[in-house]
Amino acid sequence: MTTGTLTAGRARFRLPRKQIPVLATLALLxxxxxxxxxxxxxFSNVQVIFNVFIDNGFLLVVAVGMTFVILTGGIDLSVGSVxxxxxxxxxxxxxxxxxxxxxxxxxxxxxPTLGLVMGCIIHFFEIQPFIVTLAGMFFARGMCTFIxxxxxxxxxxxxxxxxxxxxxxPQGNFVSIxxxxxxxxxxxxxxxxxxTRLGRNVYAIGGNPQSALLxxxxxxxxxxxxxxxxxxxxxxxxILLSFYTLSGAPLIAVGMELDVIAAVVIGGxxxxxxxxxxxxxxLGVLVLGVxxxxxxxxxxLNSWWTKIxxxxxxxxxxxxxxxxxxxxx
Amino acid sequence: xxxxxxxLTMTGISKSFPGVRALHNVNFQLFPGEVHALxxxxxxxxSTLIKVLTGVYDTDEGTITLDGEPASFTxxxxxxxxxxxxxxxxxxxxxxxxxxxxxxxxxxxxxxGAVRWGEVRRRARALLARLDLDLDVSAPLGSYSLxxxxxxxxARAIDIKARVLILDEPTSSLDAGEVAQLFRIMRxxxxxxxxxxxxxxxxxxxxxxxxxxxxxxxxGLVGEYQTAELPQLSLVEKMIGKELDVLEGIEExxxxxxxxxxxxxxxxxxxxxxxxxxxxxxSLTIHAGEVVGLAGLLGSGRTEVARLLxxxxxxxxxxxxxxxxxxxxxxxxxxxxHGVGFCSENRRAEGIVADLSVRENMILAMQAARxxxxxxxRRRQDELVDKYVKALNIRPANPxxxxxxxxxxxxxxxxxxxxxxxxxxxLILDEPTRGIDIGAKTEIQKLVxxxxxxxxxxLFISAELEEVLRLSHKVAVMRDRQMVAQLANDDSLDADRIxxxxxxxxHREEADR
Numbered sequence: 001m002t003t004g005t006l007t008a009g010r011a012r013f014r015l016p017r018k019q020i021p022v023l024a025t026l027a028l029l030x031x032x033x034x035x036x037x038x039x040x041x042x043f044s045n046v047q048v049i050f051n052v053f054i055d056n057g058f059l060l061v062v063a064v065g066m067t068f069v070i071l072t073g074g075i076d077l078s079v080g081s082v083x084x085x086x087x088x089x090x091x092x093x094x095x096x097x098x099x100x101x102x103x104x105x106x107x108x109x110x111x112p113t114l115g116l117v118m119g120c121i122i123h124f125f126e127i128q129p130f131i132v133t134l135a136g137m138f139f140a141r142g143m144c145t146f147i148x149x150x151x152x153x154x155x156x157x158x159x160x161x162x163x164x165x166x167x168x169x170p171q172g173n174f175v176s177i178x179x180x181x182x183x184x185x186x187x188x189x190x191x192x193x194x195x196t197r198l199g200r201n202v203y204a205i206g207g208n209p210q211s212a213l214l215x216x217x218x219x220x221x222x223x224x225x226x227x228x229x230x231x232x233x234x235x236x237x238x239i240l241l242s243f244y245t246l247s248g249a250p251l252i253a254v255g256m257e258l259d260v261i262a263a264v265v266i267g268g269x270x271x272x273x274x275x276x277x278x279x280x281x282x283l284g285v286l287v288l289g290v291x292x293x294x295x296x297x298x299x300x301l302n303s304w305w306t307k308i309x310x311x312x313x314x315x316x317x318x319x320x321x322x323x324x325x326x327x328x329x
Numbered sequence: 330x331x332x333x334x335x336x337l338t339m340t341g342i343s344k345s346f347p348g349v350r351a352l353h354n355v356n357f358q359l360f361p362g363e364v365h366a367l368x369x370x371x372x373x374x375x376s377t378l379i380k381v382l383t384g385v386y387d388t389d390e391g392t393i394t395l396d397g398e399p400a401s402f403t404x405x406x407x408x409x410x411x412x413x414x415x416x417x418x419x420x421x422x423x424x425x426x427x428x429x430x431x432x433x434x435x436x437x438x439x440x441x442g443a444v445r446w447g448e449v450r451r452r453a454r455a456l457l458a459r460l461d462l463d464l465d466v467s468a469p470l471g472s473y474s475l476x477x478x479x480x481x482x483x484a485r486a487i488d489i490k491a492r493v494l495i496l497d498e499p500t501s502s503l504d505a506g507e508v509a510q511l512f513r514i515m516r517x518x519x520x521x522x523x524x525x526x527x528x529x530x531x532x533x534x535x536x537x538x539x540x541x542x543x544x545x546x547x548x549g550l551v552g553e554y555q556t557a558e559l560p561q562l563s564l565v566e567k568m569i570g571k572e573l574d575v576l577e578g579i580e581e582x583x584x585x586x587x588x589x590x591x592x593x594x595x596x597x598x599x600x601x602x603x604x605x606x607x608x609x610x611x612s613l614t615i616h617a618g619e620v621v622g623l624a625g626l627l628g629s630g631r632t633e634v635a636r637l638l639x640x641x642x643x644x645x646x647x648x649x650x651x652x653x654x655x656x657x658x659x660x661x662x663x664x665x666x667h668g669v670g671f672c673s674e675n676r677r678a679e680g681i682v683a684d685l686s687v688r689e690n691m692i693l694a695m696q697a698a699r700x701x702x703x704x705x706x707r708r709r710q711d712e713l714v715d716k717y718v719k720a721l722n723i724r725p726a727n728p729x730x731x732x733x734x735x736x737x738x739x740x741x742x743x744x745x746x747x748x749x750x751x752x753x754x755x756l757i758l759d760e761p762t763r764g765i766d767i768g769a770k771t772e773i774q775k776l777v778x779x780x781x782x783x784x785x786x787x788l789f790i791s792a793e794l795e796e797v798l799r800l801s802h803k804v805a806v807m808r809d810r811q812m813v814a815q816l817a818n819d820d821s822l823d824a825d826r827i828x829x830x831x832x833x834x835x836h837r838e839e840a841d842r
Binding site: 018191194195196197200201203204206207208210211212214215216217274275 | 405406409417420421422423424425426430434435437439442443444446469485
């Protein structure tokens with residue numbers, strides 16, 4: 001009765017369990033791609049996939065930052081506004097004739113600074129991340145219109161070259177530099193989460209913050225770090241967006257935070273924290289991108305169908321997580 | 330068994346909180362290679378002593394020496410680093426992380442900043458092998474039972490080259506087999522020279538494992554004893570500070586004639602109640618004035634039976650007759666209408682509303698039964714509450730203090746009072762005495778006996794067989810989510826026979842695996 005029952009209590013069904021949401025997303029992506037290829041001959045062109053990355057590189061970077069936050073069980077609603085603010089600040093400073101290198105440094109400092117402040121408020125005053133980052137969202141959006149009520153075009157040489165540079169193969173397929181930057185961010189983030197103490201502490205806090213504290217983990221530092229990382233990713237995303245549009249517009253990326261959250265959740269990261277992968281987030285962003293592409297290829301469908309499909313998928317994935325979670329507890 | 334030099338000495342420790350003297354001039358010493366039980370009622374100062382030792386609290390007076398050197402820790406982490414590790418009642422690990430990671434997180438072996446996962450797993454396997462545990466170290470901790478999680482917590486604690494291991498009520502949520510496994514590990518660590526400080530409410534466990542016992546009462550030191558030289562009865566007397574004759578009166582109660590009780594129509598008779606995945610269909614009759622004990626291991630389906638009878642979960646089928654009339658128990662509201670009360674096992678999460686006062690907590694169920702549109706007059710409330718505060722000896726005897734300020738035993742009594750006020754005909758008590766001290770435990774047992782003498786039917790669920798035997802007229806035994814036997818509590822029934830009934834299924838289980 002004694003040892004038999006205990007050691008026999010081995011984990012069953014363990015292998016797929018944690019990876020089920022990611023595998024489901026991967027399957028979904030393959031099915032959607034299959035549908036595209038079977039319906040439209042041009043869909044099988046590799047450039048279709050490359051274009052998904054080109055169009056969504058900035059979204060991917062921001063979603064990677066959001067993955068850190070959601071893994072701790074938090075949320076960051078400010079990302080869309082910070083993306084817009086970064087693009088606005090860059091455009092305004094470039095218009096004033098500041099050198100591109102200096103503009104880059106300044107633009108990349110704004111997001112993390114705001115993230116650091118929000119992280120400190122969330123941790124030290126024990127305020128819900130939802131409301132703190134909502135305040136951050138209004139603040140950053142307000143700053144956009146404060147800088148300029150209208151869109152500011154970017155004519156700087158560095159920016160235009162980054163925008164137009166094509167890195168391709170002899171067959172004529174290409175990606176933009178932004179895509180390479182996004183991939184670099186993904187690789188660094190995946191490594192950080194899997195192999196560094198900071199990354200593992202993120203998972204521990206998402207699993208059980210109280211336990212993490214009692215195990216002696218630096219909860220304060222980690223929690224503030226994730227909002228700073230999210231701010232940095234938003235800033236990089238903002239720069240990539242300004243490469244893509246060659247302008248700063250006060251009302252760009254409105255509601256983007258919700259797309260980002262949708263991508264992260266569809267990518268299998270659990271909203272209560274503690275489980276998920278950067279790889280899943282990449283898949284989540286690809287799912288959103290392929291839906292858009294499918295609807296563009298169809299041509300007859302209104303672009304709002306994108307939202308309807310994303311809504312349906314979100315429901316499905318939340319339910320899937322719930323069903324897995326019931327037995328996991 | 331023990332070396333001559335103590336690894337840890339606490340001398341003249343005093344600690345006060347505003348209005349309370351939690352510890353007064355307490356001495357405590359711990360030798361390498363011993364299991365030392367720290368005993369006392371709730372509020373005797375056990376937790377405070379541990380918190381002083383691990384640096385959660387400062388001392389007002391007194392000194393602590395570790396290996397002869399003066400030591401004062403500023404927090405659990407620093408105590409850890411010095412070789413003093415604590416494992417708490419609640420497992421403070423992250424269930425979403427793997428077993429290996431839970432053991433090493435925060436001090437993983439790294440190479441140039443990168444965690445060496447292979448090394449982490451290898452060391453975790455080695456450490457668990459030392460504890461004779463065969464686990465898959467890369468499986469998430471949450472896929473293992475609470476008992477295993479507890480042992481992983483110990484593995485984490487001893488990896489920090491612990492010399493002193495503090496186990497604060499580690500057994501309160503483990504079943505008998507799991508406790509045995511824990512004890513095996515404790516003995517092994519003891520033999521390796523680790524000093525173990527063990528806090529528990531279970532007297533039998535103390536006698537099974539502890540070499541020496543230190544007893545605290547009201548923040549003061551009563552004494553330090555060799556376990557072998559201190560009979561169990563004297564230990565209890567030292568803990569509560571008075572002669573223990575209260576238990577004797579109860580003993581006779583249970584041997585009453587079951588046949589006499591079971592004449593006439595049963596109060597509640599269910600047949601083929603069950604719920605897929607929770608408990609297999611069972612039939613049970615309970616008569617007025619009868620105490621039915623429900624025995625079985627943790628997770629054997631005891632609570633599930635209670636929840637079905639209270640309508641908290643819905644039965645898949647079967648019939649229920651109340652006073653001989655066909656009826657139904659499909660929602661808690663229906664059950665309450667029929668005079669069923671349910672004191673939940675999980676008093677923090679499902680019972681007590683911590684921020685409400687004692688009075689408000691007691692009145693809740695009665696108010697719910699009357700409907701919210703008919704408030705109970707304040708004077709009537711005060712009468713009722715005063716009556717039960719006195720009857721149950723609830724301390725402090727002030728009905729207006731928030732329940733969160735009461736000790737666990739007193740919270741449990743408030744919860745009991747809540748249902749007693751509604752004058753239920755059948756009261757379901759799920760582990761009413763778990764985690765409370767021996768004094769409060771005895772009072773609650775006495776109360777159950779009195780209530781049944783007064784004609785109330787009671788379904789009494791407890792992991793402690795002695796308690797079930799002492800109180801019940803009839804014992805229903807649960808095993809693997811089935812009600813496997815209903816035994817009349819006559820002279821032939823004892824703890825061994827119940828254990829055998831519980832255990833006879835486990836062999837089959839082993840064979841399956």
